[in-house]
Amino acid sequence: MTAATQSDTRARAQQHLRALVGKDDAELYDDQWAAIEALVVDRRRALVVQRTGWGKSAVYFVATLLLREQGSGPTVIISPLLALMRNQIGAAERAGIRAVTINSTNMEQWEETHEAIQRGEVDVLLVSPERLNNPGFRDEVLPRLAATCGLLVVDEAHCISDWGHDFRPDYRRIRTLLAELPDGIPVLATTATANQRVTDDVAEQMVSTGSADNGPLVLRGTLDRETLRLGVVHLKTAEQRLAWLADHLAEQPGSGIVYCLTVAATQQVADYLRSRGHNVRAYSGQTEQTERLALEQSLLDGEVKALVATSALGMGFDAALGFVVNLGAPSSPVAYYQQVGRAGRGSVGPASVVLLPAIEDRDIWAYFASLAFPREELVRETLAALAEGGVLSTPALEARVDLSRNRLETMLKVLDVDGAVRRVRGGWEATGQEWVYDAERYRRVSEAREREQRAMLDYLSTDRCRMWFLRHQLDDPGATEDWSCGRCDNCGGLELPTDVSSTAVADAADRLARPGVPIEPRKLWPTGLAALGVDRSGRIKQPAEEGRAIARLTDLGHGNALRELFRAGDERPPEEDTVPVPLVRAVVAMLADWRPAPDVIVVTESASRPGLVADLANGLSRYLERPVVGRWAIADSSVLPGQGATNSAQRVAAVSRRHRLQLDDPAAVEGRRVLLVDDLVGTGWSLTLAADALVQAGAEAVLPLTLAVSA
Template structure:
């Protein structure tokens, strides 16, 4: 609760005289000192003119504003000080839409330091939702932080959101570049904010903030920010929005690029030079697999690091964030899940692989250098980066026919359908289907309700030209990232140009300006050890444990727990792994010629078997239409090496079912595999090695293992060359 001396509730609203602008600024300065002065020993802290301009627009003029300012500029101070002024004037609570849990935790801690009563509603604290809503109704909350996903939760949207829109005193959209599909981190849930803006009563100020918006994104966000009830009803043009753009220079950052030819050299460089980096920091990776692989290697070299990704359990993520902020670890080896808004004093950021755009890179390096004079930023690019960009690029908005199919299915069903049920009717995986439905929801074509999704019957237009332009924009961003690696001009100026910062100029601090020298030396011992670590093959193939839901819709009588499942298996490596990944990606490229297993991979398979030591009495092989020679050679070689027969084949019996048909979601894949394959051969009454070339979804192995078990095998042990992820 707020202490009695808190400035938020000194007088009842009807007793508070209206402040002049000069008095409002004096109060704002006092609130700023409460926010940062005691904590940082800055009792004389004062607002900068641009900060006051934003606060004045919000708290005095009740306007809408977009603030595009660099990380560390003090955007949170603007909305917290504005909140205190508005609450003193009798306004309702501030609602902050915030994208990441780490950001929410930091914001709540900052608010509490100033005596601001801040609470959150997000996916991790469902047990607190009702008490939080009661506190809001009782006016015991000054700031409510919500995740954008909450905005389209049916219960929150229909019951809580209207009340918030009617009573809030200030709406803040943090990391507002997520609103724009031109931005590097577009999130469909953010588009729901447009509806919230249209529902706000007149005179409610709105603030949108970001550190990473170029001119196009800024214009797009400002246009969406200008949507009011009158605009939505066609009675007015877009409301005028105050746009404040400042210099995006980060005076503390020293940027550099280290080019090394092999993954072994890059890992060795990290092991040799990590201790030299100032303080604690973040090592960014492009994939979850890389975070685990690199963290494991660095720990073996004596470095105190930990892996962090979106797959890390919530409680552990919170603990790791605290460890990093407190300097109890040298680094977190992380994906971009440790990103926007994470507030700590970090001395370095190292990127193992380049992000797909300079804007995304600027966002990541902005984690370093807060509150210190110098921080080091190092990028170690690899030739595999573009493959990873291409994979994530493949997850773009679906083709029009898939969208139309989804709308037709919902219309024909005539009642709400869960995402799991829709998966059986539309060939999209769960993530892409959910993302597409969120976009359609904001466009008005579907609506999220209790029980799933329903069609609204509203006409929907596939904006193909816009999606094409966005894709072209992404391609230009990728080329710009490649240009950043090769440029001989100032690196900070290059990044600022990408963000359309008109004041961009040489920084004097980066490796091209001469302010940073980065050694490319790596010790022979480190390279040898890194090479041995990367060359060590073998990753676990986890068996599927449950059948997809709603298979009965496809005429497949399978449900619940998989009783005739495979045992834990092995693969040489993931396609994204640093060691064997490049060779496997080359082997499985669509244009690669079929042939026998390459000798280096034969050795890797033998090494996997040596570590695993499976005891089997026969082999079953999954046939391949695209790589028949590769799979046959793999099975025959294993037969000779293990001295057991190839007892059967999971044979292609319906070639009309394509090799990857249904692979976009689990239910359709199970149905497709069931039609495509049938087991041929006599299985021994003992353990069987089930051989495949590439595991994509795991459902082919699951269906094959079921067939082998039903044919008499006591156990099925899968072995593959590669896992797709």
């Protein structure tokens, strides 16, 4: 291309940028033009690692417009964030780009979308990574798109690498897709959260085998966010942290996000803040889709002060938020940098970023770490089951492998990309291809996660510039030893109050001390039980009624005391393993609200905590003046207490072998309301089977009561 033509292309790119952002004075950054030039002029691959809000999406939208003018096919963007997709479509439409999406929430529109693509009426197709492994999409739609697209974009590209903080198995298929692209189709990968190891890994996976210039252009910029003011507030108790939010949320600029580590916490915190007069709403992966859309829009429009959210909330570049508060620390500085990047974009002024860490954060990190890639023997069991059974659905595999649905699905996706299994209509099948368990790599990834957790703890206590710390963790070359932001609490640019009012603390304590979370009854038996010798299927004829526990182990209030109780259990002899007085009071308060009105009590025997469960049942018997008339007794101690706990079918089979109902009198529960007592609910299947046995023995109703729910 001549210099004149190159100049014309840049001028045209400038015009498109101004239409995209709606500003007549907008100018392309040098690195934005370098990426666009690589894609449009040189038709090569590029990896752009730039801070949130830098304008990575402008690169692929401008490149799309230029390539479409040259007659290229539509751009395909792979993006994991539905909220980001919606914002990107809105931005594209302002620039005259015809954009559509295919994801799990709009299945009814897929056929119409495919037809529009065939007619050439689509400039940009946004696809969720999960679509890449849908058999119909993978085998019928994806090959045509790969052959005819003008540009392939991989957004949130750190997800490709299992070194990344947010690795997603579905993204691993992108490597195969890249290898199958025809020569001359440019590829752009973008991310704001990749350290050098992740950057190198992603760049290696982008290598084009059909080009003499195999390596992608890598553009790394500064990760400093000049609008962010970072700070940490150390408070000792959950009550104080909630009170800080109640007292100081209104002082935060504009609207923003309060991030929590668990779904339960979002509901609990939002409920408390509303009681203190704040206009907030809860948001998580469990929020219904229509409500999600409405909540996101209300945040963007400033109609709420904050959404109290899990990491499921990811806003696009149009979000102009004034603050982010983290109630609890994410498990890595990289994940934290991504979350705080939601604030301070666009035209908003300086944004507040506040972290309120808690001791219990580490327990939550440990829980999520427990969901890592399974042990080799479980992988081999899965491969053997598929080799023997042919095509098996995930529920059918659950009956054969002791893994939860989520972990099983994640493992199968990895095996699919590795070539050992294949997703087909109706489930999964083994390919017969030899597969090697890369224990060394999994070990190194696990060690990297542990280092990230230690680094997050160091962030909390560092006296250095906090933005320097985050940039250093991301291997930002601009984070030199003498650099500081001048904006954070350690640099003196942000002063955060640590005071909390006694009224707010008392209200928070009252809110957290209010015991009682529902134990939802199971209503359907898991599929595949017949293969395990269990004669149950379909709907449970008479499930237990809704039960009660004091709290979830992940809750902010009683959750602390319950975590400590169950953590210390192995250190206490049975005769001393009793319910602490504060939790006894909580049980009494919970009963006053719940009013179960039982006639008799049946207790679940426990091998690990016999003293605790017995003390709870006997105390309830004295307080309610109702007799203990039976036990959900251990009949086969060779079945281990938690056996099968990660998988519904396996758990039902294990509990069916382990326990039997023993009543002091065969007619003890006939026509009676039975209070079924246990210490901790995990999967809920032990209570379900006990309730089923009590119903068969003639019970009118079964009401479960436990100290805690595990999550």
